[in-house]
Amino acid sequence: MGTPPNSEEFYKKLRAQLYDTALWPSEYLYKFIVISNRDKIQQIEDLFDNLGAVIETKESKNGKYTSVSINVSMKDPDAVIDKYKEVAEKVEGVISL
Template sequence: MSDQTSRFQQVLDECHDWPCPYTFKFIVPQQSLSQVEKLFPEHDIKKRESKTGKYTSITVEIAADSSDVIVAIYQKAALIPGVMAL
């Protein structure tokens, strides 16, 4: 685990009492949308397409048991081309 990831996980643990809801927000190129949706198979994903239709912003709230869950999702999302986490 990188120092940056470790620090992020530490901040998550300081700011949240697990389990708790956690909201993810991403901006996703259209061609990568299905890959991001697969990260949240059983969750309601709110989507809003950009004016040009090239990107979709997504918001999804999950019930997270620990910061490990959050970090794992961000790590998987980082592997998807063009995804921007907010």
């Protein structure tokens, strides 16, 4: 499920789901897909620097794409959504799952 940048309806629904399913602050797992390019992967990792995030990457079978999974403690659903928006804004071609 890709997310179009600034899809306010998507974020509104996500915010409600996050409030309903977790007690905050809480661990949150972000998943992103990018073209297998070290600079793009590093851009994503840098946006989560100093947050205590656990980051795992995995290349697709043909090596064209890389999934980046980031497990990090977030203070509330708004912080989760702000980070999604920041990644979408700063990393060209990223797909948020």
